[in-house]
Amino acid sequence: MSLVGEERKSIILEKLNSEGQVKTFDLVKKLNVSSETIRRYLEELEDENRLKRVYGGAVKINLSGEEPSYLKREVLHAEEKRLIGKAAATLVEDNDVIFIDDGTTPQQMIHFLMNKHNLTVLTMSIPALxxxxxxxxxxxxxxxxxxxxxxxxxxxxRVTGSIAEKIAGLFHADKAFISxxxxxxxxGITAFDAERGQLASxxxxxxxxxxxxxxxxxxxxxxxxRIAEWRDIDIVICNTAMPKDWRETLDERGVEWIVAE
Incomplete structure (x- = not known):
């Protein structure tokens, strides 16, 4: 594969990250190449397990339509989650009321709250508790x-359901850390499970x-x-920078993107 070919494949992946799918017709116009060339790029990226080809284009790989169990999630991307948790903890101030979601990523921030004083922590996560x-x-x-x-x-x-939603409605947090x-x-942002999503909302x-x-x-x-739309979000903490073509929209919505390093 030539350098130009690799650059084109990177553009395809950036568009896929931004939109969740790519269409062959759009890529032909964007990259100014033939549909046969696009199909070859998509085949190569599929062989690399970077995407899944569908009729007329490709979608980002979703390895499972179901949420992995807590034990499986705990070991996935462990170092990235630790860095994200550390970055999140820096946003917590003394006397804050904070909500820590049930994900294995928010749980990591607990290890970095030891020097904070007089916090009130709300959680639905049994391991976090x-x-x-x-x-x-x-x-x-x-x-x-x-x-x-x-x-x-x-x-x-974790704990979810209508009773949990009623209890959550009794509290007002300064900061909600959401997985x-x-x-x-x-x-916007989405979840596998509707009950968990409703509680997070x-x-x-x-x-x-x-x-x-x-x-x-x-x-x-x-x-x-769908848990929330961009207008509901203040900050995103991730281990990588935001996709390039997201900046205008996030700036318009006032969303800050923090890279955890």
């Missing part, structure tokens, strides 16, 4: 802990500031339930 209790008992965490109660999802170690399963420019509605925590594997993916 256990970790907070452990630090509290060791006198390494200063603050109060509230578990949002409701129906327990054993597979994902996601997909993020696309024209569709309620928390976002009642919070002064919403911080999205995601590794780059979620960029370009769209899942079933």
């Amino acid at each position: 256990h970790l907070l209790i452990e630090y509290k008992n060791k006198e390494l965490f200063s603050g109060e802990i509230y578990l949002i109660g409701g129906k327990v999802n054993a597979t994902h170690s 996601i399963d997909g993020i696309v420019l024209n569709k 309620k928390v976002i509605e009642n919070s002064k500031q919403t911080i999205i925590m995601t590794d780059s594997s979620k960029i370009g993916l769209t899942q079933m339930y």
Whole structure:
């Protein structure tokens, strides 16, 4: 593959990350090459497991239509999640009321809250609750802990459902740290599970500031339930820079993108 070919494939992947899909017709016009050339690029990228070809173009690979279990999610992109958690913790100030979502990425920020004082932490995550209790008992965490109660999802170690939504509606957080399963420019942020998504939406509605925590594997993916639109989001923390063609839209919505390093 020539250097020009690799550059064209990079452009295809950037567009895929931005929109979640690419169409052969659009790529022919954008790259000024034949449809046969585009099809060859898409075949090569599919062979590299970078995308999945469909009729008329390609979509970003979604390895599963179902959410992986908590134990499986815990080991995926572990170092990226640690860096994202560390960056998120720097946004927390003494006396804050914060919501920590159930994802394995938000859980990482707990390790970096030890020097914060008089925090109130709300969570629906059972592993996050256990970790907070452990630090509290060791006198390494200063603050109060509230578990949002409701129906327990054993597979994902979290609490969701209508009771949890009602309880969440009683609290107003300064900052909500939200985990996601997909993020696309024209569709906002999405989740696999509608019940978890509804609870996250309620928390976002009642919070002064919403911080999205995601590794780059979620960029370009769209899942079933829309948690929020860009106008609902204040900050995104990710291990990579935002796709190039997202900047204008995010600037218009006042969204800050922080790269965790």
